[in-house]
Amino acid sequence: MDLFKLFACLGAAPALGVFATQAVSFVPPASSPLSTSANYVGINNGSLPIEQIVPGRVFDRFIQIWLENTDFSVANSTAEFRSLAERGILLSQYFALTHPSQPNYAATIAGSFFGIADDSVHDIPSNVSTMVDVLEHGGISWAAYMENLPADGFNGASFSSVNYVTPGAADYPFYMRKHNPPILFDSVLKNPSRLARVRNFNDFAVDATAGALPQWLFVTPNMVNDAHDTTIDFAANWLQFWLEPLLEDERFNNERTLILLTFDENESQNQNNNIFGLLLGGAVPSSMKGTVDTTYYTHYSAMSTVQSNWGLGCLGRGDTDPVMSNVYELVASATGFENNPVSGKKIPLTNASGATPGPLNPSPSLRTPWPAANSSAICAGGGPVIATPL
Template structure:
């Protein structure tokens, strides 16, 4: 029924044709055999903690698309009529992984690559803030092989091109909370990283948590395909769910956005849409030109539930404006600033514990900061609050010393760095648009960009 486009190599441009979208199953709530496992039953239903502007927030991230490309796509324009279009929403850096890490931890810690990192357990995340108020949460990763899998990637049967070898549909770098040991080293937290068959079970059981991070696989999110392929996935997955009250009720806020843009020479702004029943009816079909970044995801959640903060980028008022309708409901005052005033496309130029060229140890959060929720800064056990950025040593170049950052590589006791599913062929399958294209883009070196020390 769903014909596949041929993957024909074009010698001149060294790129393959983008395949036609192939649905993983008959619908988003129908279990799919293309995922390595079915499900482990639904999550337990948790008591809802009342928020001021919404009762549930669902983050859905797509990949590597300029604002204009997404904004000219029919599916996104259709969705925009049902919600709020954000036209001054910016990612924080390049490439993908540091943006994901920052969105849940308030910093990307100097990271300028997509390597395997395990951020130490005394570094807090939004999970700490949520659990302090008994707010349920989960991460749904489309092709993760089993709940709590910690591997760097996972190769599954290639369902888009069934005659081809196995394909790397799941990558850890797009699963932000599992990168933090404060989450991954706690079994009950680790188990909340679930696949899309688990998601279907949770929706059908009315057991979705109040905070969710949703990552499609590497073709459905557009990373290895195109924005049009991602749009087709949205039509298959999100469009029908918008009409399901188990997923989208009057208290649901859905944030649909991209991790970063694809043009490293331009400011790093991406399309973001606010959808769901929590969006005020008067605001639907409108555009909000307030300046937001991925840190706004944290500050908005903090404001809504009156949470504490992480004392990092989530309390940097320049970078963490609260979504306007939530700010109005909570009394938070945003800053009037334009995205053109702040450049957020720095790559590898910011010192930090995950930058081997400009290495500085992890430092304590700003414990005197006040976030949008008004609560105190969460300080994890084992954090030396006196070791701040002000007393940290000057950056050193570990690469010149033939060293790596201490937090790279698999965590003790974690799963294999790279795994292959049964019958899936070789691991490490190439990008469906050919790896050489991505290498050319992501190998670009930008000099003179503004470094944001947050």
């Protein structure tokens, strides 16, 4: 299929869980995690450059893998997730920030979701700094890998391609912009060199094979492999296909790699937003595998942990919130960061949608000007507040 025909497939997503109601079986999208595939749609553009490694206190590479819309209890009772938990540190008090999906993705690299309360297309202005600025300021290489992204830096709301799960069915919207954190920000979207780092899984295969994976990765599976349109068992099968072999491959996971496997939000929105979080990888000491960390964490903790590990600056937003930005204890104990002992009724309720004021809140009564960063914030890594994009 040529690229013009592929782009013509762009369209709206079907109802949530459409494949779940059809009880379809998992189909591997490629022959192996490091194989390119027509199912990933976009051709690769050659590997990223192999860049100098900046040593961290606990890890030299941080990989986030996000799945979708699942309660902690559901993931934690699924065989594959229990098996993985025996090889890592279970974060039992890990919480998403809001509902629906998109604001959680935005917040995890911006320290705020700016009042977003929907999955509509938002372009966040170029003067809003993100973790990309924090990473680049510290010389840390980065990339985001989006399964089924049709072209590096593609900015469409969704993209439909050949339905490899159900051959002969209509093209399916496997890719969604709302699950692609960097592309939400004009500081990335309007910067060609940064945009080239928003890549698909064919690029991932080439980068990994070339030894060119960066030090900070955000990985988003497609809409069936992340459990959004399927089930937790479908996502478990994807993890067995994609993640399990890579855990044994030093080009992805070595003794200096920390992997966060988690979910964007829970499914039961009448309950607080507790989600399954798991730390894996060679940076997890053998003595800590199979253990449970009961510290209160949120998606902001992924930011503060990275900042603490590399001695970086911060954004002066949620990544410095005294309640919501605890550093993973594995790292906090090595860097001297003192976590806040939040528990029980002191854990904030983060299961509401649309209740947080911000410039992108759809309610006029809750809409605010774009907030300035807190320039006097204390960064977990001890660096400066990065208030302006580089």
